[in-house]
Amino acid sequence: MAVDARRLSNGPPAAAKPSSAPEGLSAPLFHSLIQRLHSGGRWVVLDLGAVRSATIRAFGGFRCRLEFVELADGLDALNGEIDPRRIRQGADALLPPRRSEPIDVVLCWDLLNYLNQPALTAVMECIASRCKRGALAHGLIYYSAKAMPERPSTFVPVDDQRIQQHVTPGRERPAPRYSPEDLARCMPRYTVERGRLLRNGMQEFLFKL
Amino acid sequence: MFEIGKKGTPEAGPRPESSPARTEPSPSRSSAPVSRDAAVIGPSIHIDGDVRGEEDLLIEGEVSGTVQLKNNSLTIGPQGKVIADVYAHSIYVDGYLEGDLYGSERVNIRKSAQVKGNVTSPRVSVEDGAKFKGAIEMDPQAAQNVVGSRMSAQRSAAPQQTAPKPIVQPAKPEQPAVAKTGAAS
Numbered sequence: 001m002a003v004d005a006r007r008l009s010n011g012p013p014a015a016a017k018p019s020s021a022p023e024g025l026s027a028p029l030f031h032s033l034i035q036r037l038h039s040g041g042r043w044v045v046l047d048l049g050a051v052r053s054a055t056i057r058a059f060g061g062f063r064c065r066l067e068f069v070e071l072a073d074g075l076d077a078l079n080g081e082i083d084p085r086r087i088r089q090g091a092d093a094l095l096p097p098r099r100s101e102p103i104d105v106v107l108c109w110d111l112l113n114y115l116n117q118p119a120l121t122a123v124m125e126c127i128a129s130r131c132k133r134g135a136l137a138h139g140l141i142y143y144s145a146k147a148m149p150e151r152p153s154t155f156v157p158v159d160d161q162r163i164q165q166h167v168t169p170g171r172e173r174p175a176p177r178y179s180p181e182d183l184a185r186c187m188p189r190y191t192v193e194r195g196r197l198l199r200n201g202m203q204e205f206l207f208k209l
Numbered sequence: 210m211f212e213i214g215k216k217g218t219p220e221a222g223p224r225p226e227s228s229p230a231r232t233e234p235s236p237s238r239s240s241a242p243v244s245r246d247a248a249v250i251g252p253s254i255h256i257d258g259d260v261r262g263e264e265d266l267l268i269e270g271e272v273s274g275t276v277q278l279k280n281n282s283l284t285i286g287p288q289g290k291v292i293a294d295v296y297a298h299s300i301y302v303d304g305y306l307e308g309d310l311y312g313s314e315r316v317n318i319r320k321s322a323q324v325k326g327n328v329t330s331p332r333v334s335v336e337d338g339a340k341f342k343g344a345i346e347m348d349p350q351a352a353q354n355v356v357g358s359r360m361s362a363q364r365s366a367a368p369q370q371t372a373p374k375p376i377v378q379p380a381k382p383e384q385p386a387v388a389k390t391g392a393a394s
Contacts, residue, residue, distance in 0.1 A: 042348055042351070050340075050341075051335050051339060051341040052337055053334070053335055053336065053337050056333070056334075056335055056345065056347075059347060060347060062347070063347070063348040063349075063350070063351070064347050064348060065344055065345070065346050065347065065348065065351070066344065066345045066347055067343070067344040067345075068341055068342060068343065068344075068345075069342060070340075070341075070342060096343075096344065
């Protein structure tokens with residue numbers, strides 16, 4: 001479904017939602033993030049996932065620049081490299097160039113689970129170097145479940161309080177189940193502002209730079 | 210630089226009244242709105258340089274450089290490959306585009322599209338399934354400012370009244386490129 005960001009941003013989100021739309025998963029920290037955007041001003045948002053019309057719709061009501069990188073395309077290369085310098089170079093190449101206007105918000109969705117620890121460190125460091133101080137990153141970590149889909153899922157906002165997971169069909173693989181301590185070690189420039197356990201067993205995190 | 214269909218010149222002559230693009234829509238073909246009067250850069254045409262014009266344009270071939278249609282729409286068809294910054298009133302992408310898009314009215318990226326670049330327009334839509342890497346400027350004020358300044362810069366850079374003959378295929382009914390464009394809206 002094509003979504004015109006400008007047009008739909010004028011109406012209530014529910015008006016654009018198909019009647020058969022799935023319920024979605026309540027994500028209070030995503031809601032908290034959207035609430036902050038409501039405070040006004042201009043925002044630069046980096047989405048590490050693939051472009052989705054629902055994401056454009058969700059951010060269409062704000063004065064923002066929305067960047068998409070589809071990090072999933074580069075996961076194998078990042079995880080397959082052992083030289084930290086080359087991992088960093090690979091991550092830099094995948095991410096958008098540094099601009100005069102730094103990033104305010106990063107949407108990681110579940111991609112952090114698919115990076116091994118050296119790659120996670122390099123990617124998040126490269127992202128941090130593109131962000132402004134106080135930037136926020138929203139991530140979903142497999143916490144209760146021991147397995148996760150072989151490839152990253154697609155997450156889309158259903159509205160400003162719920163997100164929907166579209167699982168890529170295929171096998172499963174062990175989930176790394178990163179603990180807050182793991183994340184703190186791999187992402188030293190980020191602090192966990194808040195964490196919430198979601199209904200599906202994933203831990204929702206809001207990180208702050 | 211290639212000038213497309215300057216009004217009042219023989220090159221901008223009338224297009225056939227009924228084109229297959231208008232009369233034979235097919236779901237498997239491009240569904241972007243292509244005017245029956247649109248000029249066509251066919252699949253076998255490669256252009257290196259600047260393309261400017263004052264009529265709608267469908268690209269099914271390859272273009273490298275810049276494309277500017279300040280008051281008209283540009284459609285990059287499913288076979289089209291454009292490596293260029295694009296300035297147009299409306300831009301519809303079904304094919305491959307590497308470059309920045311500036312649409313003074315709208316930019317529509319269809320599900321078959323592959324786009325690597327930044328999009329600036331007051332109205333932007335992207336269909337699920339499209340491959341997109343880049344940024345979408347969703348701040349209406351910033352979009353207006355950027356598009357306005359870019360369009361002005363492109364206009365002032367354009368040479369005046371030195372239009373060479375076009376290297377653009379007219380939209381003849383028997384032309385394969387037109388037949389493949391599918392539905393017009």
